[in-house]
Amino acid sequence: MSNTARDVFITGLRNAHAMEIQARELMERQSERLDDYPDVKAKVQMHLQETNEQLRRLEQCLDACGESSSSLKDTTQSAVANLMAIGHAMAGDEILKNTFANNAFENFEIAAYKSLLALCGAAGMSEARAPLETSLKEEERMAQWIDANVEKVTLAYLQHEQRQAA
Template identity: 35%
Template sequence: MSKSKAQENYIDWVRDAHAMEKQAETMLTKMADRLEHYPLLQRRIQEHIVETQGQQKLVQDVLDRLDTSHSVIKDVAAKATAMGQSLSGMFVSDEVVKGGISGYVFEHFEIACYSALIVAAEAVGDLQGAQTFMTIKVQEEQMAKWLEENLPEVTQRYLALLENPDVDASR
């Protein structure tokens, strides 16, 4: 039995979500590894890495249940993109602030993706998938809210550390 166009798109979007979570893990790990003077931000990013790994598993569970697999090509491309993004941040002095802004933007991208996935899952009758994506969306919303509330403090700390010539404020 062939799949409907809606089902095909839904499965493709779930694969995209898996690749997106791989990209998020790579970006977050690279950023967390470089945060020497921002322990609160580092701790929250490390917590979100654990959440992201759990999200990858949840998305993979949906793919397994749909009798499909994640796209290795998309996962590799996402990791390469994330690596490039994280490496480009190594060469800017205000990396921590720009990383926080980028993280905030990426969280909202994920929220939008999961919002669409919830609707698609419901449309094709995958209520279990819809529930999974609602759970993940809540985690992404919490991280976005944390970044929104804490980015001003991170920015202030960065600016204060800039005044100390013995400290690399970007770390």
């Protein structure tokens, strides 16, 4: 195991942990405001549970390396998530902005997990492969769901706005 590879892997795990903290905060704020979109709310709440499991898996990977998450990164990403949620909440088309942002964020998470998986062997952390692959599959399913539902969410928003205008 290369020290450089291990260091890069640990940094990636810490970054992924902070990323999932940000995702959790975003979904918690969003789910509070999705009563008009029950399908989206249910999916966000389900993925929130997955995210909590992803955090647990990342913590296990860090523990296996004798490391821990970065409090600074976690706190910063939590604050960023709350600011993003506030910014979107002020917009009349909040559901659309959240849908677009969530689509981008899910793909960001997919790339992060693929990067970690690429490092497992070089870092001597082959035991991290299975939990990271599980998280990757969850992110891919969520990204696919968002992509498949952009039109549905957009039209539901349109109907909501038409009812408000009537």
